[in-house]
Amino acid sequence: MKKLSPGRKRLVNNSITYGIVIAAFIVMQVCNAGGLLSPSIQGQLVPICAYVVMAIALNLVVGISGELSLGHAGFMSVGAFSGVVAAMSLQSVIPSDVIRLAIAMVVGAAMAGVAGVIVGVPVLRLRGDYLAIVTLAFGEIIRNIFNVLYVGVDEKGLHFSLQNEAALHLSENGKAILKGPMGFTSNAKLASFTAGFILILIALTVTLNLVHSRSGRAIMALRDNRIAAESVGIGATKYKLMAFVTSAVMAGAAGVLYAMNYSSMAPKKFDFNTSILILVFVVLGGIGNIRGSIIAAAFLTVLPELLRSFDLDQYRMLVYAIVLILVMIATNNPVIRGFFAQVKSRITGADREEQKGGAAQ
Amino acid sequence: MSFLNNLITGISLGSVYAIIALGYTMVYGIAKMLNFAHGDIIMVGAYVIFFATGSFGLNPIVGILLAVVVCTVLGVVIEGLAYKPLRQASSLAVLITAIGVSYFLQNAALLLWGADPKVFTSVIPEGSLPIEGVNITYVSLVTVLVCIIIMLALTWFTSKTKLGKAMRACSENKDAARLMGINVNRTISMTFAIGSALAAIASALLFSSYKNLIPTSGSLPGIKAFTAAVFGGIGSIPGAMLGGILLGIIETFAKVINTNISDAVVFAVLIIVLLVKPAGLLGKTIREKV
Known part of the structure; x- marks a missing residue:
């Protein structure tokens, strides 16, 4: 096999990533049309897309920018929740489902971006484990706020309250959208697998372009050695914030997609465990490896469902935990690592790639 | 007087957080890992006490001792099986493994003991001190006393005993410690043993005042205690103590104002403290070398 130039190699790599996503979409659509998918897998299609986008978003922060976030x-x-508020309040104005979903996604992404700036500015001053714990804290604060937030809509516009539904002072035709710990109920399910697929493609394009741009190289330089990068004139705050906010925006859009798949949802769905779940996708897929994140997110979302059909229903989460521990131990074992590196170099014939801090593929 | 009563409740809750936080902070100091499974060890300890005193009718003291033994063994086994093979791995890999262990313990507890809440019987007699106007329950009194004793014992242990000095040496510099003839692996195992034993004691105190016990009841106190450890400066024993007690007081007063947002207030205070003092209240700031 002849050696490829770096630019060419990147093109091939990116094409493989896009190819996997598109092929998976087509295969799933065909299977779905042929009735080959069980209802439980069918129900997982949109959540899989949302988790894939979340994994891409988190990988941008954890893998490319090198900051551990526990509050995504x-x-x-x-x-x-902002997407649902947008979609439900525009229900009478815009009849088209597709346009309403698109607007909800834009609103959700924008609000998450604002939250990203608010959280990112203070958080990115910290380092390492302290940064991680503060993102965890922000995640919990956001969940707590949604637990007491009431939003309603009537002819006069949106009403907000932090007490209860009655304090919204809605007119007769008004309706409450967010009801504190109940979250939203009676939402029209607008999400579809196709919408999820398009969102994945957008997230992938944004991330891969960012990573291979001048800014992306600056972000990775800061990850590899902050002091050296700053000394050649790369502003740490600007580039770290850029990665963080881009990630928050994508996470927001993924949140809209996820919420639009259900008719009701409580704020406690988005707790610390969800943040951890996504982090598991990123770490198992390979930190900094976007393609790995996509595969891990899809596989690990389906895995518990697959275990369900094996008559192991009550043991499935236990099996999941054991698989997680074993995979982490196995992938970090020097002997096994060396074996895979050898296999890889034999297949590609190319010289071995640097394991740590490789660019996104 | 309600101010004083709230303060007492806060200090008592904070003492429990402090004991749990000690487990986090010692493990972090020596192994540089966030042991996410620590909260679930508390849960296991609580179930052991529940069954020992409830189903087998044992004396509460025996129940607690049994929990200490079970948790210590559990902590050492977990460390040996799951964390030891990852000594050289990245901290994220260890973190994910710890999360895996946490899931494992929660789901194993779910299979063994079911999802329905168990009502914990207090190991400490109900009632309060006969003082006019102030409500000091025996539970809070014992909790605070136990916390002080543990604090003094740990300070003595780490500064005076050979093993304690070995622990401090390992947390400073593992390679240098190894060259001085310290068995680093055994020292880390011992740290896990002590942390888990403290978790068992904390479980008896925690569930004596907050009675409902389910397989996930350990995780939120775990996260809060971890917050307390960071708050006081992670790796520092007096810091964990101070952080825990302050966190307990803040949480109790926030609950008086609004129950729903007490956690938000706790975390907001943590963020503000970290922004002003990035290494926590009593943490050491380490200058980065080029």
């Missing part, structure tokens, strides 16, 4: 479910919930 917070951005997901900001997107989800």
